[in-house]
Amino acid sequence: MAAPTRLPSSVSAITLPQVRSRSLNLWKSLNHQCTFNQIGIKLHPVCCTNMSPWEPSPVKYAPDDDTADDFLKGDNNIFETLKSNRTIEAPLTSTEVLTDTSTQPSTQLQYLRWPMWLLGPPLLLATGMVPTLWLPISSIFLGPNIASLLSLTGLDCIFNLGASLFLLMADSCARPNTPTQVCKSQAPLSYRFWNMVATITGFTIPLSIFFGAHRGFLQPQLPFISSAVLLGPYLLLLSVQMLTEMLTWHWKSPVWLVTPIVYEAYRVLQLMRGLKLGAELGAPSWMLHTIRGLVCWWVLILGMQLMRVAWYAGFAARARQQQSSDLSYAENT
Template sequence: MASQGMVSLTKSLCIMTPKVRLKNTKTTKNLITRSCNLRVLCSKLSQWEQAPFIHDSTEEAGGGIVLEKTKNVFESIVSETEAEEQKIQVFKWPIWLLGPSVLLTSGMAPTLWLPLSSVYVGSKVVSVLSLIGLDCIFNLGATLFLLMADSGARPKDPSQPCKSQPPFSYKFWNVFALVTGFLIPTLLLLGSQTGLLASLQPELPFLSVAVLLFPYFILLAVQTLTEILTWSWQSPVWLVTPVVYEAYRVLQLMRGLKLSAEVNAPVWVVHMIRGLVSWWVLILGMQLMRVAWFAGFASRTTTTTQQPESVASE
């Protein structure tokens, strides 16, 4: 215990040695020799004290091994996450076949293979309800298709945000096409009934108008609501939504042309429906060209982002 106290005292003296400048060289030499002796005493440790920790070169050399191990751990974690993402993607593969099948079964099959004689039976009110029922089946199928397309277009990582906002010009032209497709038949029908357009005679009865154009107006409203929801939810299917509804609208108007003979529609009504078919085929072609443009724009942006990365890696 006494030796331990002496060692601690010498350590304190080593720490608390004042720095004094002396003019006499002999005294300075004596102080230097004494301080060296005190340092030697300070370096000698008792048997109860632990030796200081000294870094070994072998440990420093082994640091790379530790880093390699941590790298392997991270690689294993990344591989596990990639395997989970691949499993999720495998579960998404049937959607690519199920979504179009639902769209075909709900929309195209009843319109193409169901005979119109079975729809147009009895009174005109029953016919209107039957046609609205067919369009409701299509709307359900289109909603399921868009939901499947949205889930397939989302990124593999659920935590990664997916916000797809259409430009203002796209919204403007879509709204313009919908408003134009609504106003043209409405103005023509009102002009024929009020007598403002004398060339549009004879006028078409209300029930005949309902058989030919009431499902058409309902589908316009449903498409408008669906597009507004996809824009507000920033869903990646905003580019596909008008294509789905406009393709069915062409079939719907072709069905109206066949029914015009059943309701004894005047010639100007037949020409009006033909004009609507031509209008929506034109709009559908513009939508498909827009899809191609957006695909090319996406490829250009990906190539421009990959080029700086390759230059930075070099």
Template sequence: MNQGVISVSCPLSITIPQGHHKNFKIFKSPKVFNAFTLRSRFIHARRPPICCTQINPWEPAPITFVSENEEDDTFLKRTENIFGSLDADSTTEAPEVETKELVEVETKEVVEVSNQPEVHLQIFKWPMWLLGPSLLLTTGMAPTLWLPMSSVFLGPNVASLLSLIGLDCIYNLGAMLFLLMADACARPKQPIKPLRSEAPFSYQFWNMLANVVGFAIPFIMLYGSGSGLVQPHLPFISLAVLLGPYVLLLSVQILTEMLTWHWRSPVWLVTPIVYEGYRILQLMRGLKLGAELSAPAWTMHTIRGLVCWWVLILGVQLMRVAWFAGIASLSRKQEIVANGS
């Protein structure tokens, strides 16, 4: 008979014979007869089991746990100790390499997700690349090149000194805004690692040495003129008009550089260039004012020496920028190779 067909048999009826034996009086007892009668009725009421080998479509398939390795049938060996049946060497664990790969994949996904808002934020930073240099041009070059000198310089007096200092303060505001914009463009919004751009000690030493030399020369000129070491004598107000704004802006530059080193800002490399470019214009303006003040020859030669000094320092700064750019590119390539390996 086909196994797929459900076979249901008729109710089973059992007939209990009532035998009378002369030796056994128990069958004549009504209590015993009633017990057998109830038992027969109970059996008569029961239904036989239904045998079926097919599974209904709504029932889940039976789960069978079979070892993948059919040759190895020893899942747990019978030992005296229950803990001895677990073999540490035979147990399979997740390899460490797969764990590392999983961590790297998750890290890449997090980086990709974190870089998506960074692309949108970078779009808002693009106008700063034009706005920052425009501020330097507006606050520095425009007043110096197009503003008539007669409207600023009225002679060797305090008013002329304050007017020249005001022009330099306007440029200082533009330089500060430029450095803030450059710092904002250089720093990522959501850095994976903390950004700490630290200037080397050798760079700090030589840069500070150049600033001290440029800062000391005007005071040497003042001491030589006041003590009579150099002749002819140059009045203090005339020297202040020629080199006073230069000394003040150089002091601001030294303070700004020290703050960028302390805060580890990525603009520490361009800060001297921003101020030294304008310093050359300051000294060229001092040469024009010296001709109007009929300054002594030694004063004019000293100012020309200062121009040459700061042009040399500016060239060294540009060489440092090129050197640091090469070092940064090399370190980036090494980091990519290390991550790839």
């Protein structure tokens, strides 16, 4: 038996038997081959293995034409591919966890600010007004000597400690909730200039009075220790205020507008205490008039500071209203 001839896979062989042509009444023996081009059909191979069912084998799938390049592109083993997909999803989950944990400090910081709103003003009141108003001056003032000067300076140091803590609390409350946001509040140059003018004027008046009394232009003369008891704590606290304001300007703290108000309000009370002590010491009239002039000066400066606070609040309200109107206009357009 003859072996069949093997044709290429691109053509197919069809053998026609003997055909009788009735129109020509002829018998023709047609024993030839007709070839036709085969329609291109893509056959996908199926891989089979005769491995043991107990051994894991790589599983292959026959993907569609559209997804043939993307399906299981990384590895032929489906288990390893699933494992790699899990490792890809892991950083996403960790990112979400980090996002949740990053919001926790801001929430905790918001909870910590509420006690500051309640503790700040009472702390300022307890360290500033209570010792001066309720503590008897006679118990700490023994006369024009060093002990009385140190006792009065200690009262002012207690106030300075409370004022510093109050300003730190106010600065913390004025900061934004999220630590990533930067809050820098720059004091205007004109504001800093006029504050320095007011402070230098507050220094110049008592120092010029001391110089005039030392030269003998003012009579009767007042001893140095008595002058130090009356105006020494005032000059010391004024120096501390100047240093604190310069630090708030350098650090761009939001409390630069509140700092002079805190110290100037206590300064008025401090000078009123000096008037009372001057009457007990029998100070000359020119010293009492000097202290009264300082009281009037700092009340005037305190009023100007309060007007600046009102102006700043109105400016901030106008800026916020302008921003909201711009946002609403942008949404409508």
